[in-house]
Amino acid sequence: MKPAPFGYLRADSLDQALDALARHGxxxxxxxxxxxxxxxxxxxxxxxxxLVDVMRIQALREPVPERGALVIPAGVRQAILxxxxxxxxxxxxxxxxxxxxGHVQTRARGTLCGSVAHADPSAxxxxxxxxxxxxxxxxxxxxxxxxxxxxxxxGMMVTERADDELIEAxxxxxxAAGTGYAFAEVGRRHGDxxxxxxxxxxxxxxxxxxxxxxxxxxxxxxxxxxxxxxLDDALNAFAWDLGxxxxxxxxxxxxxxxxxxxxxxxxxxxxxxxxRCRS
Amino acid sequence: MPQLDAGARHRVRFTLxxxxxxxxxxxxxxxxxxxxxxxxxxxxHVGCEHGVCGACTxxxxxxxxxxxxxxxxxxxxxxxxxxxxxxxxPGRLGVLQAAFRRHHAxxxxxxxxxxxxxxxxxxxxxxxxxxxxxxxxxGGHLCRCTGYAxxxxxxxxxxxxxxxxxxxxxxxxxxxxxxxxxx
Ligand SMILES: Cc1cc2nc3c(=O)[nH]c(=O)nc-3n(C[C@@H](O)[C@H](O)[C@H](O)COP(=O)(O)OP(=O)(O)OC[C@H]3O[C@@H](n4cnc5c(N)ncnc54)[C@H](O)[C@@H]3O)c2cc1C
Ligand code: FES
Ligand code: FES
Numbered sequence: 096m097k098p099a100p101f102g103y104l105r106a107d108s109l110d111q112a113l114d115a116l117a118r119h120g121x122x123x124x125x126x127x128x129x130x131x132x133x134x135x136x137x138x139x140x141x142x143x144x145x146l147v148d149v150m151r152i153q154a155l156r157e158p159v160p161e162r163g164a165l166v167i168p169a170g171v172r173q174a175i176l177x178x179x180x181x182x183x184x185x186x187x188x189x190x191x192x193x194x195x196x197g198h199v200q201t202r203a204r205g206t207l208c209g210s211v212a213h214a215d216p217s218a219x220x221x222x223x224x225x226x227x228x229x230x231x232x233x234x235x236x237x238x239x240x241x242x243x244x245x246x247x248x249x250g251m252m253v254t255e256r257a258d259d260e261l262i263e264a265x266x267x268x269x270x271a272a273g274t275g276y277a278f279a280e281v282g283r284r285h286g287d288x289x290x291x292x293x294x295x296x297x298x299x300x301x302x303x304x305x306x307x308x309x310x311x312x313x314x315x316x317x318x319x320x321x322x323x324x325x326l327d328d329a330l331n332a333f334a335w336d337l338g339x340x341x342x343x344x345x346x347x348x349x350x351x352x353x354x355x356x357x358x359x360x361x362x363x364x365x366x367x368x369x370x371r372c373r374s
Numbered sequence: 375m376p377q378l379d380a381g382a383r384h385r386v387r388f389t390l391x392x393x394x395x396x397x398x399x400x401x402x403x404x405x406x407x408x409x410x411x412x413x414x415x416x417x418x419h420v421g422c423e424h425g426v427c428g429a430c431t432x433x434x435x436x437x438x439x440x441x442x443x444x445x446x447x448x449x450x451x452x453x454x455x456x457x458x459x460x461x462x463x464p465g466r467l468g469v470l471q472a473a474f475r476r477h478h479a480x481x482x483x484x485x486x487x488x489x490x491x492x493x494x495x496x497x498x499x500x501x502x503x504x505x506x507x508x509x510x511x512x513g514g515h516l517c518r519c520t521g522y523a524x525x526x527x528x529x530x531x532x533x534x535x536x537x538x539x540x541x542x543x544x545x546x547x548x549x550x551x552x553x554x555x556x557x
Contacts, residue, residue, distance in 0.1 A: 100380040103401035103447050126445070133443035134424035137404070144380070146401070148448060174437065198514030200492060201425060203437040204444070286513055 098136035102145040106152055109234070112261055115147045117236040121258040123147055127169060128205035130197065131213040149261065150206075160185075161266070166232070168264040173202040173210075173220075185269040187368075188226060188294055191278040192219040198286045208262040214252045217289045217308035219280070221248060225313040226294035226305035227268045231255075234263040241266075248312035274298040275368030277361040280308075281353055283344060290345045291353035295361035297369045304330075304358050309337040309350050320366075330358045378447055388452045390415075391459030399446040406430045408446035409456060417457040417487050421516070428515030431488035432456050433495040438511075457487035460494060470494055473532035474525070481519035489515045493529050501537050505530060 106112035116123055122144040126132055135141045149155060155170035158179065165185060167176065173196055176182065176189070183190040196202060196210070196219050210220040211231060224231075224244040231247045233240050233256060247255045256262065270276070280292035292307040297320075305315035316333050318326075331351075339350035378384045383398045390413070397412035404423070409415045409432075421427035423442045430441040433455040460468040467475065470490055480486040489512060496503060496511045503511075508529045512522060535541045 097404070097407075098402040100400065100402050102380045103378040103445065105376050105448075105450070126448075129443050129445070129448070130425060130440075133404075133445075136402075137423050137442070146445075148445075150448070194510075198428075199496065199511050200428060200431055200438045200440055200514040201443075204434075204439050284513075285510070 098133075099139055099142040101136075101143050103148065104145060105148045109152055109154055109261075109263070110236075112147050112149050112152060113234065113236045113259075115145065116259045116261060119145045119147075123258070125149055125169075125209075125212070125261060127209035127212075128172060128201075130201045130205035131209065131215070155263070159264075160269075163271070164229075164266050164268045166264045166266045167207050169206060169208040169262055171207055173197075173205045173207060174199070176207060177202065186227075186267055187270060188223045188276040188278055188296070189220075189267060191276070192223050192280075192292075192294065195219050195278075195280055195282075195285070195289070195292070208265055211247070211265050212254065212256065212262050214248050214254045214312065215288065216251055216311050216313065217292060218313075219278075219289065219292055219307065222292055222294050222305055222307035222313040223278070224265060224267065225315050226296055226303060229268055230266040231262055232264045232266060233257075233260040235259045235261070239263075245315065251311040271298070273369060275365040275370070277364035277368060279357045279361050279364075281357065291350055291357060293354070293357040293361045295358075295365035297362060297365040299369070302362050302366070304333065304362060306333070306337060306354055306358070309334075309339045309354060326359065326362070327355070330355045333358070376450075384447060386447055386450050388449050388454055390454050391456060395454075397446065401445065401447050403446045405432070405441040405444040405446045405449060409441065412446070415456055415458050419484055419487055421484065426516070427485070428488045428492070429485055431491045431515070433491055436495060436498065438492040438495040438514075455491065455495070457490055460490060468494075469535050470497075470528070470532045473528040473535070477524045477528035477531065479520060479524040479528040485515055485517040485519075489517070489525060493532070497529075497533055497536060501533065503533060508533070 104115050124143040126146045126148050149169050155168040159166045177193045207220050210218050229244045231242045242255050275297045277295045280289040282289045289308045294305045296303040302318045307313045318329050334351040334354035339347040341347045378401045387396045397408050399408050406420050409418050419429040421429035425440045425443045431438050432441045435453050
């Protein structure tokens, strides 16, 4: 398995990358960590004319704390973020989910923005972005915009991003007082893509559950604070509404059951966590 | 900003096992092929070519990574280590390699180079890594022969030796007990 021929451009600056994307349009692909793109190139599932490597752009290498959020630029690798001091305090959901993204050897190269761009419906990094109501910051040569995570993912590996746009950064809201977080997933083996992954965010008024691996994109729903059979009913309705399908890894029924079980577990853990943070 | 044409071959320079190296490749050439065909270093194995099996793992700037998911043109200026760099001199084994041999941590050996490189890089970054952490590291590799238990035993023993501890100390005893339980 070898990729079809392509040209290669190693951008040293953001402008160079954006110029190249403007010039080549849908013929060009960004390459970041390569952990999703290279398998597709090797299997010739995609045959771009030009790859634009963004990993040497100095300005995109460091996460930037903002008020109430951490902004993670395109050059930040998953392993680097996971090692960031204080990550578990600032972004408990990402700290819990990142170890489930592939393996040590793939996190060493893969980026957060690359995972968001790739938009695999079972990927953990987009799931957390949707759960936390984060944003995707897109930049083209003459435009800049910020898209809410929930609007960014539009289908199975399809997003709002235009061909000439780079995901400059993703913005993850950091821990808010009195809010609790929890993550859980079931896969065939650790490091495999999730069959179902769930992320919960709970505060004094609202429970938010985001589910990956079931619908064609990470999908969230807000509930009031529910317990007992009211919660069971709400989770069951959500599980059905996600329209689970059947594939090699799991039946639709098993996926719905995982949404109910994992959903209940993460909501309860996040609620506990929110109470702890309030006191 | 280097811009490399699709069909043409381009020179890439990097450090390989401590010495300067260069190779001529097309932009689409994978690092696995650059090492094996371009430089004749066939210690790095190729299994799946889509990142799953781990056979091709090498260290890039000190961290373990899949060579089959890396473009050779992308490692310009990087510091690469491959399995050829593990032995201190011809005819001798490195600490990890010797531990693999003592514990029968390989049979066919197809997966071995990748696992050695993952463990070598990881133990340099985290010399105190214990069983759970090393299980995760080895979890990034497929081995169809050994059942993994002897690989972990070898890794734990090598880690103890590299820390300058008595290899018959608690960490390694735990490893040997696990091996006995497995046998
Ligand atoms: C063995 C293995 C196991 C894996 N397991 C998991 C898993 O469990 N969960 C999971 O979520 N992922 C998993 N992955 C994929 C993950 O490792 C990738 O890192 C991630 O999906 C893509 O990030 P990347 O930086 O490698 O992007 P690349 O592969 O470089 O790019 C992916 C796509 O995004 C585009 N792109 C990248 N960056 C940008 C940007 N800044 N702006 C615009 N477009 C961009 C590229 O053009 C390409 O289309 C696995 C991969 C492997 C090889
Ligand atoms: S050959 Fe690279 S991971 Fe299998
Ligand atoms: S020793 Fe044969 S695959 Fe690991």
